[in-house]
Amino acid sequence: MIDSYIELLTFSLVCKTLSITEAAKELNKSKAHVSRQLSNLEKRIGTTLFYRTTRSLTLTENGLALKDDALSLLNMSKNLDYKAYTVSQEISGRFCITIPTSIATSIFPLIILNLKQQFPKITFEIIVSNNVEPLLDKKIDMGIRLGITSDELIAHKVGEYQTILVSSNKSDENKENKDLTLIIDSFSSKGRLYISSINKEININEFKDVIFVNETATQLSLIQNGLGVGLVPSFVLSGIGQSNLFRIRSEYCSKPIEAYITYPYQTPLPEKLAAVSAFLREELHRYMNNK
Incomplete structure (x- = not known):
């Protein structure tokens, strides 16, 4: 049963990336391991799922028939992994936030001081990036986004700026x-x-x-x-x-640009995430709307 799940999860990642190399990176396994899992799956179910060339992978008709369910499995697996990671209700431990450079180099030094005073037992990890970092994939608890949100995430508007x-x-x-x-x-x-x-x-x-x-x-x-x-x-x-x-x-x-804090959907919401979210919303709103 476990072997079958690993084969299907590997297939799901290859469906998502259409690349054995990229799937291997996400799984932290070798390319040979990924290729072996795909071959084992194809042998087990008795059908070919990919056309393989030296440069690319293409889903066969049977592979396409399984693609949507495979991607659903991948999403469910990531959500389960994230919930397991955040299951602790104690206001302590690691908390990772990704923020754009404009916030990191201006108002965030003020905000992190207040965060540490409010939550002294939390170890904050700050990822400064102008990229839209995948929160679930990188086990990031929260993102601060400027002007953009994602339908896959909970988003709270914290203010506007120009x-x-x-x-x-x-x-x-x-x-x-x-x-x-x-x-x-x-x-x-x-x-x-x-x-x-x-x-x-x-x-x-x-x-x-x-x-x-x-x-x-x-x-x-x-x-x-x-x-x-x-x-x-x-x-x-x-x-x-x-x-x-x-x-x-x-x-x-410019015209007003909206700013948000975002995090993956969870129910019930972990106490740590709820507490940090409420505090950050208030702090960011104060600076964003200080004209």
Whole structure:
């Protein structure tokens, strides 16, 4: 019975990735192990599930017939594993949160201090990433997301913010764009020539020069050292060490962007997750809406 389950779980992962290499990584097994499990399953049920070439895998007609049920099994297995991991009701132990760099380098140092005071027995693990990290796959308890959510997760809105133009030099307010260097987070801009604001589209070619960086800490450091002006989330001005930044060009701001905390659906909700969630919602709301 256990061997059959392992074969089916392996098949499910290969259905999801269509890659023996990727399935092996998720299972933390060798590619030979994955191939062997697939072969054992095909022998046991008496049918071929994949067409194999040296470069790709393709599901056969019989494989396609099993695909939806296999992916359901994979999802159920991950949920069961996550619930088993979070079954403890004591407000202690590990708690993992993934956050974007803009929050990590601005308001989160203030928030983590309050979290540790409120929950002294919890060991917090913080993953700073601008990627949408898979919470179940990586056993992450909670994610803070900016502007995006997932239908697979519980999401609580914690506030709104705007992208605003800031400088460390108040006199930049009176300068023309052609005399300023724009320092911009490439993760937020996605390389676009135009940046949306409420009243207009900002053509980045209007500026004397443009510097792209891939995370907020470097962007803020360059702005604070007077190397240019930058488009940053409005909550950045609430963070530690940002007192020397000033908002300029009030017309250069985006439409409101929503921020959320998210976590996998569970019932009943573990006490630790419920407590940290309630506290974080209040903390983030305070900084997000501090205009």
